Amino acid sequence: MMSQKRGFERRDVLRAGGLVLGGSLVSGSTTAAEGSSTAADTTLTVLSYNDIQTAAAEDKTFPRLVTLIEQRRAAADGPVVVVGGGDQVGPHALGPLSQWRCPVDVLNLVGSDADVIGNHEFDYGLDAITDAESGGGVTNDSQFPWLATNLVDADTGEAFAGTESFEVVARGGVRVGLIGLIDEGATYGKTNIDFEAEGLRVEDYTETGPAEAARLRAEEDVDVVVALAHTGVPDAEALAEADTDDAIDVVVAGDDEIVYPPAETSGTVVTEGEARANYLGELHLHVDTDAGAVTGFEGDLLPVTEEIPKDPDASAIIDDYRGEAKLDTVIAETETPLDARFATNYHRESTYGNLVTDAMRERTGADVAITNAGGIRSNAVYGPGQITGGDVFNTLPFANTLVTVELTGEELVETLASQVITLESDTGQAFGEEISQQVSGVRFEWVPHEGVDEQVRDVRVGGEPVDPEATYDVAVNSFIADGGSGYPLADKPRIAETDVLLATAVVEYLDARGTVAPTVEGRMQRVDRDLTDASVTVDGNGKVVAQFDTPDDVESVATDTVAVWSPDGERVAAEHAVFDAEEETLVVRVDDAPLAETVADAADGEDLPLDLYAEYESSEFDHVYFERSRLNADVTATVRERGRAAGAPTGR
Template identity: 70%
Template sequence: MSRDRDYGRRDVLRAGGIVLGGSLVSGPAAAADGEGATTLTVLSYNDIQTAAAQDENFPRLVTLIEQRRAAADGPVVVVGGGDEVGPHALSPISQWRAPVDVLNEVEPDADVIGNHEFDYGLDPISDVTADSEFPWLATNLVDTETGEAFDGTESYRIVERGGVSVGIIGLADQGATTGKTNIDFAAEGITIEDYTETAPAEAKRLKEEEGVDAVVALAHTGIGDAEGLAEADADDDIDVIVVGDDEQLYPPQEVDGSIVSESRARAAYLSEIELTIEGGEVTAWDGELIEVTEDVEKDPTASGIINDYRAEVSLDSPVVETETPLNATFGANYHRETGYGNLITDAMRERVDADAAITNAGGIRSDSVYGPGEITGGDIFNTLPFPNTVVSLELTGEELVETLESQVVTLESDTGQQFGEEISQQTSGLRFEWVPHDDADELVREVYVGGEPLDPDETYEVAVNSYIANGGSGYPLEDKPVVEETGELQATTVVDYLEPQETIAPTVEGRMQRVDRDLPDASVTVDGNGKVVTQFDAPDDVDSVAEDTVAVWASDGEHLDAEKAVFDDEEATLMVRVDDGDLAETVEDADDGEEVPLDLYAKYESSEFDHIYFERSRLNADVAATVRRRGRGRAGPPGR
């Protein structure tokens, strides 16, 4: 449902600084401690999400918070960076209640409304806050008429502890509101103020009018925007920025006079920042990320809460055995086809007997890999935790292409420069190429539906989840005709699909083929004898070709690795050789004289493209293969 991602982790987990002349320089907090100084510890977490349904990291995080509270040399403030109440496997049963019940045991001083706090709708926010024994902040999400925090939330919270006064504010950007929910905030009477203007102004007010010693901003914005907030805070009134949303491992570090930190997600880390408060201001700091490991004992109360909810839905019951890994990581599902994405969409397509199925990459959660081995119902609900149902829509071929193109992120875009080019979805019943570059004539091309070339004027039944059917994740589907509304949770659909099967082994089948540059078209004859050799002129940006990656693909997913491939860098040519007999088996269903469209793909080093996620660029050539049977009937072994 959202685009929260973390494709890597930073190696350095500790940093520190001293405030001198309005900026931070390296050095431990203790270096500035003097008579009358107080050490304030800020503990923070963010994006609990799927951990809320598991008796693993979350109960351990509760214990770790209590341990660090006890070890602190002075007052402690505990805060969250948002996205705590969803999505998780218990959402269909407990909604927000399981994570809120556990957080009530933590007794945080404040948390911020993030996009996943809206998973259950706008009105239930007041139910979330009513069940919470701590405040939820939304400083820049205000009632349009009154200018005050919208129903159930607070604009700020001041914590007085150990002689120190701390002002806390909560912020969300457009990406974490209109960009990741289906809520029309303007129509609901909520104004989303520019956090880079609202936050510095509120921080200044808290210091000048309320007399707080430090200001902590809970920013559900992601690291990039949080760094932008630090830069926008010209007077350095915001001392700490606790970040959520993009789930990065970002140890505390100084950015333009503010200390910025993010604890990745799913209760995997706790951020600890020590501020030296002296004379009513922060004079030094030290900080680190502390990993939540199995060495930390689980808090028994937190474990009991989670396990009581789990028992209601039998999440620990085995469903199927998988022989291949089920990859639910963000990095894989946003960037490329995955075996698990194929399984999910196959289940959706079968459920409504549709021509094709599409699901958004952000709807596949947990950022984990399951199997090989036993898969439980909890595993499926953990990866598909939203209350989305399976819906089928009627789309023309032209609309189907537009739908697929809506999710392509080009390498040259701002998102592409941060995360790399992305296809951002998983599909079934479809095969197509995607060209992730701003100069591409078509972002999606050569589309096949059920093995047949797409007809722009034909109508197709396409299975999707209810979130994207309503226009979520930027899909242009909100006004499309509905064929069937199952009312069945997407996770339930997948479980029902798996239960009759003893074992599964989903793999990557070439449903979505990335292409950076094209080779010239080629024509070959396939008669089942000898070798087929073709030479291509290479584009100017090809420095070298990974010869072991060259393969020929048919439109039904059958493919054949090249027997030999040689790139001549002086002549800028690529020679490819395949066994004719093996190639004939790839097109064995073709009639004598029939021309079969094939595609050749190869990975290469480019002098032009600097990829963020992928290691290499990718070439494509359209190959027209004319089948000749030579009077032997269909190609095949003797006696067939």
């Protein structure tokens, strides 16, 4: 039940860090002016973290976060509560081996007052949330409660087994009510669990949250309500706006992993501390305990830096688990950077994606390999330099195994197209157009716009055009084989199922080579607009010149991006390119010699397909992620033997 579909992990930073001073709030039925105080004022400090994920298996930021929590708890002038925003126990490098145990053991040192069940708490399946029979499970092993206020038993309306609907903490004369909320996107959207079939109901967090907060004020006599919302900041703000009675004072968000220092929305403070134990949220609430109201706040996100010492007990826990898994063994060296960043792997071909899918294809002998972008984690770049087993498990932290399915050519195209996110979609407007996967053994163009005939086109397998009627062996991970991330594969024939972890396959692939140097090869080419086609002659003796009519939206062409690609991924940069805005033409000149090298195996007189790509400024497309739009032209190259008179190349 691996939760690998992207929530908002790669969202750009919304706000710069910095101390937020002198905020005023409306809490309960009491409104207080900025900076006001009463004799009953108490300063309550809320310390928060979220989305620890891959940091859970590294002796880096996580032990420092434990230390920072203790430091800030000791420095507080009044009572302190410590809370989490979910996604703490996965994914991480130890997940396939020790599952939730390492992060839970470390979190038990923190003395958290509560956390919220996030989508990655389901990484080990629904039963692993609480496993009473074996005495284990995420919640049974935790010495603090996990909240699921709006994910309830469909029959009873109560929080599902192993979780609580709320928690009340009485400390220093202040009663704090804690609730835990999750949205549809972090349940059905990011797991393969059928919650309805499991007898669970996901209630609308914007309704259940305010209602439960109001109940806590009325029935539990709380002074402050803190909602732990694994929803992301935009939905956390929607929760604040839906709370018309101002029953919720604070929303500690998780899921979209952005830097969002405490800020007021509709009388509620919303905050989120990115992810991977990089920040600790610190919020000081001025509480009038006579009125049961928050009268003001200050807050900040505190960075977890190398100057903060590691908690020795936390480090020992992590190192013991890593030692058992042999994660610190060097297995290979890479001569090129391995890019495991979210932004890269969702938007374009990556060096690490190529390495992973090449390993999948070699291990299975499949024609094609595909893996989902959300299955590649850590949001980091590795190398050039040594690569350890822990690096691989950190980037591939799910217990995914290799599965080979049989697809027709038509089904393969449909599968590839299922991951295209258009620029015009809501997701595209937030994050830019996306291809959302990495591949091996297949090359194609993708058109990220609504209303086009084909969003995936010019598909080639093994260098040959895909045959819609033929069948192909396609290696995938078990998550997407089951239909995860929207892949249409759940009902497809399975040729082979293995118990080989994807991470293990990559480790063994690296270990067998010792040194690797993956590059970007043009496996997935983005195209926004088409140029006219062209025909040229290639003999290696001169220059190839072609002229193209350009679409109306072309304002300028980035001439240094103009290049010709062969079907097997060889790239030849244009020697010269000139765009004429008045004539709406693009003239491209390519040195014939390197172009001839890319088609060296072709016979005399043979026609070969080439593709020309160029980036341009568009008067129509306003990109979010990419810097420029992209043009494509199909170029038919007629091959002539070197030394023969070839005649003049032809354009258009």
